[in-house]
Amino acid sequence: MFVDYHSHILPRMDDGAKDAETSLKMIEMLKGQGVGTIVSTSHFYAHRESVTTFIERRKKRFEELMSHKPAIENIILGAEVAIERDLSEKRNFEKLIIEGTNFVLLELPYMPYSPWMKEEIMNIQAEYNVTPIIAHLNRCAEYYTKSQIADILDISDTIIQFNNEIFSSRKQTAFAIQLIKSGCPIVFGSDTHNTEERKPNFDMFEKVMKKKLRRDFDGFVEEYCSYIR
Numbered sequence: 001m002f003v004d005y006h007s008h009i010l011p012r013m014d015d016g017a018k019d020a021e022t023s024l025k026m027i028e029m030l031k032g033q034g035v036g037t038i039v040s041t042s043h044f045y046a047h048r049e050s051v052t053t054f055i056e057r058r059k060k061r062f063e064e065l066m067s068h069k070p071a072i073e074n075i076i077l078g079a080e081v082a083i084e085r086d087l088s089e090k091r092n093f094e095k096l097i098i099e100g101t102n103f104v105l106l107e108l109p110y111m112p113y114s115p116w117m118k119e120e121i122m123n124i125q126a127e128y129n130v131t132p133i134i135a136h137l138n139r140c141a142e143y144y145t146k147s148q149i150a151d152i153l154d155i156s157d158t159i160i161q162f163n164n165e166i167f168s169s170r171k172q173t174a175f176a177i178q179l180i181k182s183g184c185p186i187v188f189g190s191d192t193h194n195t196e197e198r199k200p201n202f203d204m205f206e207k208v209m210k211k212k213l214r215r216d217f218d219g220f221v222e223e224y225c226s227y228i229r
Contacts, residue, residue, distance in 0.1 A: 002202050003225045004107065005078065005161055006135060006189025010061040014043040016193040022209025023065050025195050031071040033202035037188070037228060038072055041080040041105050041135075044096060051092035054079070076100065076228060080135055082107045085116060088123035097130055101228060104128075105161065107135040113148040121155055133159045136191065138172045153184065159227070160184060163191040164201040167208040177212050180220065187224050 007030075008016025009023050011043050017023040030038060036074060040062070062077060078098035081087070083106050097104045104124065108117060121132050137160050153160070160179060166172040180186050192200045210217045 001225075002034050002205070002221065003037045003039070003187070003228055004030060004035050004042050004190050004192075004200075004202065005039050005133065005187040006163065006191045008042060008080075008191070008193045009038060009040055009065070009075070009163050010058065011065060013058065013061045016042065016162045018194070020064055020068055022194060024068055024070055024193050026192055026200055027070040027072050029195065029200040030190065030192070030202065033200055034206060035072065035190075035202050036202075037074045037076065037225075039078050039098060039105075039228060041078045041189075042099075043107075044079040044081045046082070046084050046087055046090050051095050052088060055092075055095050076133055078103075078105055080105050080107050083109060083117055083120055087120055088127050093124070094128050097128065098228070102130050102229065103133050104130045104131045104157070105135050108137075108140055108152070110139070110143060113151075114138075115146040116153060117200065118155060121152075121158070123213070125155075125157065131157055131159060133161050133187065135161050136163045136189075138162055138166050138175060141172075153179075158185075159187055161189055163189055165191070166206040167204045173208060173212070180213075185227075187227060 008014055011017045011020045011023045017026060037220050042058060076099055079096045082097050125132060162176050166176055188205055190200045190202060192198055215221055
């Protein structure tokens with residue numbers, strides 16, 4: 001069974017599922033695509049709310065969802081944390097770490113690259129003894145040069161997360177496969193927000209990765225799923 005490391009399935013939490021009915025449909029779709037564990041990563045923006053407020057909202061939405069007995073019950077709570085200046089100093093930051101792990105999903109800013117971004121990631125590593133998972137790195141190609149992306153990849157003990165949407169692009173697929181074959185730690189996520197234009201897409205992941213990795217596919221799935229059970 002696959003692990004979805006990036007999703008927005010909690011109802012009315014962010015720009016993801018608009019209600020519990022949508023959440024349940026999304027989860028049903030993920031189960032049908034072979035997903036057995038979902039990491040729920042609602043957006044967190046430090047300039048908009050406190051960590052405490054976010055955690056309280058998340059708890060209520062999670063309890064609401066679970067009361068409906070979703071098709072997948074192994075749902076792990078985390079957050080998609082937008083990288084901002086001084087994020088590492090945010091009070092109660094440690095509560096944003098994916099529950100039961102030492103991983104935190106970080107989203108790079110959609111703006112020209114600046115060294116402070118890398119410094120903030122490294123500060124978070126050092127301060128909280130966590131392993132950063134860098135969300136959908138491929139999206140940064142529009143804003144960062146190859147050398148700047150390489151600078152992010154150079155951060156030690158970091159995992160790269162790709163959205164399954166990359167498989168609609170040959171160039172981005174080739175980039176992901178290159179990193180996998182180089183030994184870079186990689187995980188995948190649906191980044192699903194709804195059942196329409198941003199629907200669950202692990203069927204795409206399985207189809208393309210089986211073709212690209214062939215006999216290595218099962219081994220890769222076992223490795224990438226092993227970070228979270």
